[in-house]
Amino acid sequence: MKILVVAEQRDGKVKKAGWEAVRAGRTLADATRGEVIALVIGNAIKEAAAGAGNYGAHRALAVEHPRLSAYSTTAYTKIVAEAAKQSGATVVLIPATSQGKDYAPRVAVRLEAGLAADCTSLSVDNGTIVATRPIYAGKAVTDVRITSPMQVFTLRPNVFTAGEPSATAATVDVFNVTLSEEDFRSVVTDVKQSSGKLDVAEADIIVSGGRGLKGPEHFVMIEELAEVLGAAVGASRAVVDAGWRPHDEQVGQTGKTVSPSLYIAVAISGAIQHLAGMSSSKYIVAINKDKDAPIFQVADYGIVGDAFEVVPAVTAAAKQLLGK
Amino acid sequence: MKLIACVNHVPDTATKVNVASDGKSIDRTGVNFIINPYDEFAVEECLRQKEKNGGEIIAVSLGTDVHKETLRKCLAMGVDKAVLLKDDGARDTFGVAKALAEYLREQAADVIFFGKQSVDGDDAAVGPMVAELLGIPSVTVVVKVAIAGTKVTAEREIEGGHEIVETSLPCVITAQKGLNDPRYPSLKGIMGAKNKPIEERPASPDASRSTVAAMRKPKAKAGGKIVGTDASAAQELVRLLHEEAKVI
Ligand SMILES: Cc1cc2nc3c(=O)[nH]c(=O)nc-3n(C[C@H](O)[C@H](O)[C@H](O)COP(=O)(O)OP(=O)(O)OC[C@H]3O[C@@H](n4cnc5c(N)ncnc54)[C@H](O)[C@@H]3O)c2cc1C
Numbered sequence: 001m002k003i004l005v006v007a008e009q010r011d012g013k014v015k016k017a018g019w020e021a022v023r024a025g026r027t028l029a030d031a032t033r034g035e036v037i038a039l040v041i042g043n044a045i046k047e048a049a050a051g052a053g054n055y056g057a058h059r060a061l062a063v064e065h066p067r068l069s070a071y072s073t074t075a076y077t078k079i080v081a082e083a084a085k086q087s088g089a090t091v092v093l094i095p096a097t098s099q100g101k102d103y104a105p106r107v108a109v110r111l112e113a114g115l116a117a118d119c120t121s122l123s124v125d126n127g128t129i130v131a132t133r134p135i136y137a138g139k140a141v142t143d144v145r146i147t148s149p150m151q152v153f154t155l156r157p158n159v160f161t162a163g164e165p166s167a168t169a170a171t172v173d174v175f176n177v178t179l180s181e182e183d184f185r186s187v188v189t190d191v192k193q194s195s196g197k198l199d200v201a202e203a204d205i206i207v208s209g210g211r212g213l214k215g216p217e218h219f220v221m222i223e224e225l226a227e228v229l230g231a232a233v234g235a236s237r238a239v240v241d242a243g244w245r246p247h248d249e250q251v252g253q254t255g256k257t258v259s260p261s262l263y264i265a266v267a268i269s270g271a272i273q274h275l276a277g278m279s280s281s282k283y284i285v286a287i288n289k290d291k292d293a294p295i296f297q298v299a300d301y302g303i304v305g306d307a308f309e310v311v312p313a314v315t316a317a318a319k320q321l322l323g324k
Numbered sequence: 325m326k327l328i329a330c331v332n333h334v335p336d337t338a339t340k341v342n343v344a345s346d347g348k349s350i351d352r353t354g355v356n357f358i359i360n361p362y363d364e365f366a367v368e369e370c371l372r373q374k375e376k377n378g379g380e381i382i383a384v385s386l387g388t389d390v391h392k393e394t395l396r397k398c399l400a401m402g403v404d405k406a407v408l409l410k411d412d413g414a415r416d417t418f419g420v421a422k423a424l425a426e427y428l429r430e431q432a433a434d435v436i437f438f439g440k441q442s443v444d445g446d447d448a449a450v451g452p453m454v455a456e457l458l459g460i461p462s463v464t465v466v467v468k469v470a471i472a473g474t475k476v477t478a479e480r481e482i483e484g485g486h487e488i489v490e491t492s493l494p495c496v497i498t499a500q501k502g503l504n505d506p507r508y509p510s511l512k513g514i515m516g517a518k519n520k521p522i523e524e525r526p527a528s529p530d531a532s533r534s535t536v537a538a539m540r541k542p543k544a545k546a547g548g549k550i551v552g553t554d555a556s557a558a559q560e561l562v563r564l565l566h567e568e569a570k571v572i
């Protein structure tokens with residue numbers, strides 16, 4: 001099968017989730033004697049596109065346009081659909097980032113393709129792709145088969161591995177798409193980055209705090225540990241609803257679903273809605289003074305103790321270990 | 325201004341999910357169903373836009389008769405009209421989007437609000453699919469929206485920040501938590517909703533393009549380790565994370 005993979009970039013650099021998708025595409029291609037074509041969309045991104053070879057793409061397509069330095073749902077939909085049609089791809093892989101999730105359903109409709117969203121694994125059975133995707137925020141998982149000839153999958157970031165880059169660069173062909181005013185009917189006019197903040201959805205390590213911290217001022221403790229570990233700060237809904245932390249830090253069924261390598265839950269009870277969003281993390285640490293808190297049921301390592309004493313001690317020990 | 329909210333009826337988030345005997349769906353015994361939490365933001369936003377610009381609000385849901393409960397809640401919150409597209413099958417997101425789009429095309433609304441995602445299937449797909457079927461723009465995961473004339477400015481959540489998106493009416497908006505605080509229906513609203521009619525129409529035939537081959541519960545974690553009961557366990561925890569788990 002011919003597989004088109006969108007390697008999402010930001011500021012001219014392909015994101016980790018983009019390379020993960022390219023590598024996932026290569027695995028499918030190897031199982032079906034197929035070809036992986038990486039697609040990079042933006043402005044001045046040819047060099048980034050060549051990097052797709054390092055992660056297994058057989059070749060790359062670059063779509064460049066000055067107006068594509070900003071994201072546009074309508075333009076991306078057209079470009080990805082056209083690239084799939086013209087390259088003869090029957091499978092399209094898109095990272096399930098905030099951008100990918102925004103246009104992938106439209107691409108699927110335009111290609112008359114079925115969509116399996118936010119997949120955590122793809123395998124090939126008798127020549128057809130079986131996609132595994134969590135539902136109910138991870139309380140259950142399903143195996144999905146797309147029944148249409150064209151198929152679109154979005155892949156959850158941080159789950160597929162990009163692997164070690166090889167030294168093979170991909171040949172990059174410029175792919176021309178005619179874009180008219182109509183194709184820029186919706187455009188991003190501004191991006192407000194929370195200054196230098198690592199987002200829970202992208203972080204490899206997350207330190208989350210809950211209501212047991214008793215007040216917003218005590219999150220300094222969480223921030224310090226996060227800083228030492230290079231982690232993002234997360235929060236339970238209780239503290240977001242109380243206004244202690246911004247909403248974009250909320251982890252859980254009505255917040256973000258995360259699967260980092262390490263999730264440290266501090267003074268979080270582990271309500272079912274919270275567990276739903278984080279229980280697929282590779283390693284979970286719970287720090288809670290209540291030994292019966294449900295969070296311990298999903299934790300790999302736990303400390304039953306007072307967060308106000310334990311967290312600073314963990315921060316100090318990590319600092320020492322990491323030489324910071 | 326004509327406003328439409330698409331609302332789904334889903335298991336409440338406290339539900340402990342069990343797989344039914346068919347191995348492909350959830351066991352519904354004892355499960356409490358509610359309006360999809362994100363769809364409440366969609367309904368609330370319709371009410372607020374109507375307060376500003378006047379107009380009419382329709383809430384529409386595709387599903388079995390049980391979806392009427394969610395539609396009644398929308399009526400109680402203050403929407404003008406509720407429509408049930410009757411269907412008792414299990415559709416995928418395209419199957420749902422196609423049938424909704426057929427109804428919505430007829431209605432020619434100015435803004436169609438959706439939730440960011442249904443908390444059952446977690447697809448986050450129906451809104452943008454409907455927009456594509458109707459040939460109108462969509463902005464997803466929106467936490468702020470301003471409409472001036474036909475110009476729409478929306479703020480959407482992305483990794484580590486927000487994006488400001490400009491587009492025009494008619495359009496689809498999918499609501500994220502933070503867009504507003506949904507109101508509680510008043511007693512008068514609840515009483516009134518009991519007598520309001522819910523229009524029923526057959527949903528157009530299922531056009532799904534995927535099937536669920538199997539459903540299961542995720543693998544349970546092997547029992548964890550309690551490293552200690554006070555600050556003195558910190559050293560050991562850090563050592564385990566470094567040497568055993570190799571994550572720091
Ligand atoms: C529709 C709906 C959606 C929801 N979605 C989400 C969601 O997405 N994410 C989410 O997180 N929640 C969600 N919830 C809320 C969820 O049910 C819980 O209320 C919430 O997760 C509790 O947050 P918490 O663990 O911080 O607080 P609590 O449950 O109050 O737990 C505090 C914990 O801190 C411990 N503690 C107290 N003091 C200390 C100390 N000094 N040291 C160590 N430990 C201490 C306590 O033992 C306790 O376990 C949702 C609820 C509903 C109804």
Ligand SMILES: Nc1ncnc2c1ncn2[C@@H]1O[C@H](COP(=O)(O)O)[C@@H](O)[C@H]1O
Nearest residue numbers: 330331386438439441442447448449450
């Ligand atoms: N059966 C349905 N009836 C009406 N609206 C729906 C239905 N299913 C999904 N939606 C809408 O589409 C949004 C996204 O759903 P989903 O793509 O299933 O995650 C929901 O928040 C609803 O606004």
